[in-house]
Amino acid sequence: MLGVGLAIVGFAIIFSIMYKKSTIDKKIEELNNLEDEKLKAKIKAKEILERAEKESLAKSKEIEIKAKETVYQMKEEAEKEIKIAKNELLQKEGRLAKKEETLESKIEKVESRAVELEEINQNLENKKTEIEDLKKVQEETLERISEMTRNEAKEMLISKLKDDLVHETALAIREYENKLEDEKDRLSKRILSTAIGKASSEFVADATVSVVNLPNDEMKGRIIGREGRNIRTIEALTGVDIIIDDTPEAVVLSSFDGVKREVARRAIEKLINDGRIHPGKIEEVVNKSRKEIDKDIIEAGEQALLELGIPGMHMEIIKTLGKLKYRTSYGQNVLTHSIEVAKLAANLAAELGADTKLAKRAGLLHDVGKVLDHDIEASHAIIGGEFLKKFGEKPAVINAVMAHHNEVEFESVEAILVQASDAISASRPGARRETLSTYLKRLEGLEEIATSFDGVESSYAIQAGREIRIIINPEIVSDDAATKMARDIAKRIEETMQYPGQIKVTILRETRAVEYAK
Structure with a gap:
């Protein structure tokens, strides 16, 4: 029995050894297979790299060829442009040479004319001396004949001239006003209708209160x-x-x-x-x-610049400009008004051949001081100009802003156009609203100015303050003096009052003779 057991144990050991050997052989075979696959992968990767290198070389050569072609084309275009520029320069040189010849001939003519004028001046001086001598002789003769001294005759003549001068002045004013009125109507209607038609824009009326539902x-x-x-x-x-x-x-x-x-x-x-x-x-x-x-x-400031096509403005100015969206003047939204003034100024400048870009920029910025004047004691025009000066605005724009209420002198045509456009926008029907107290003060001011003149009996502001009618004493003020008085009153109103649009001054003079038959 012991021998059988040992035999069984021996067989078991042998079987176990054989099983482990077969397992080891299988793993060795698997390792060999992995090595073969690894080798194949290396070979494949090498092939891919070689193929990629060949393709990159081909593409780089293709790009190099295209670049050379582009450079060649650019070179040809540059040579053509240089050739054209040379031809233009030669033509300009020829024209300049002709102009120099023309100028030389004109200078010679001017010099010869100057010599002639010098001779004429000398002759005039001689004639003047002769006239002075003759005048003295005539004065002595007149004093002897009239039995009046020179001073007495002078005083009488001056008195007569004063009366004639009032009459002549009135006639001259009427004639000048008629001519000016006709010419002004003809030109201004054409220019203003064209400019206003181009500058149509929406109007937004705001107030000092908001209602929340x-x-x-x-x-x-x-x-x-x-x-x-x-x-x-x-x-x-x-x-x-x-x-x-x-x-x-x-x-x-x-x-x-x-x-x-x-x-x-x-x-x-x-x-x-x-x-x-x-x-x-x-x-x-x-x-x-x-x-x-x-x-x-x-966004409001940038939108205004975008709408008007105005580039290059400091961000602080844009922010201040945007605040005008939430500011009103006489019920008129100030940003809407400023955009309207910019369009009107640009259109007027285009009609008159002035700088449209300058007029448009100044028109947009003319009221920028209205959001800065809460804590500063000065007019919004001056405040706005000083503000723009801090951020490098052009002197012409600053002058137009500061001058649009006549607080500084105008330095350009565009500045005058900005003032005119401001008045047009403000006087447009429905553009502005006045409080009752402001309206009444304006009417009282008109009547006070009129009654401050000598010879005025009464005055009445009518047509919502658009016209002042004045009744004068016919015994104190003549017809000729009435014409001059109307001009003086209108000038006084322009200098002392602020108002939208224009005010018509009408003087009424009437002489009545009354008698009763008994």
Whole structure:
């Protein structure tokens, strides 16, 4: 039994050894297969690299050939352009030579003419001396015949001349005004109608208040908040007065600063839509609305430049220009007005052959000082000019801005055109609105100016302040003096008052003789 057991154990060991050997042989075979595959992969990779190198060499040669062809073509074009430029230079040299010959001949003529004029002047001096001697003899003869001294005759003559001068002045004014009126109508109608027709634009009327519609009247209480904390927070953060009255489902925002008013309006609308109204949320929404408005301001400024085709302007000027969107003057949106003035000025400049780009740029910027004049005691024209000077605007643009209300002298035609365009835009029917107090003060001012002249009995501002009719004393003021008075009153109004459009001055003089038959 022991021998059988040992035999079994021996067979088991032998079988185990044979099994392990076969397993080892299989792994060796697998390793050999992996080595073959690795070798094949290396060979394939080498082939791919060789193929890629060949393709890259071919493409680089192709690119090099194309580049050489391009260089050759550019060289030919450059040679053609140089040849054309040389021909043009030769032609210009020929024309210049001809002009030099013409100028030399003209200079010779001028010199000969100057010699002739010198001789004529000498003859005139001699004649003048003879006339002076003759005049003295005549004066002595006249004094002896008239039995009057020279001073007495002079005073009598001056007195007569004064009366004649008033008459002649009145006639001259009438004649000049008639001629000027005809010529002005003919030219101005053509130029202005052409310019205004080209510059048609939309008009937006704004006010100093904004109305926010509410979904219901309960929302008023939520806006006010407990003990008024919400409304006080909104007013403190925005600087706008919130008026909550009996108007159903609406609150009114009041402020002269259009930017602040718009921030408050947007913030309240966001709070209403969100539904959460408390001081923390109010501060968050106001800050968000203020950022949106800042972005809108820049976009408004850039849009104005894009609409007018004006390039190259400092960002601070663009921001200030954008703020005009939220500023009004006599109910007229200032940015819309500025764009309209720019278009009118450019069109007038084109009609008159002036610099259209300068006129357009100055017209757009002429009222930029209106958003800067809250804390500075000066007119918006001067403030705007000083502001533009800080950011490197052209002197011609600065002068046009500062001169458009006659506070500095005009230095260019374009500056005058900007002032004219400003007046056209402001006087357009419906462009501006006046408060009742301002309107009444303007009428009172017109009547005060008229009654300040000697000989005026009464004056009446009519046609909404577009005309002033003056009744004068016929015993004090003659017909000729009335014509001159009308001119003086109109000039005084121009110098002392600001008004849209024009004001007609009409003087009425009447002599009545009354008698009763008994």
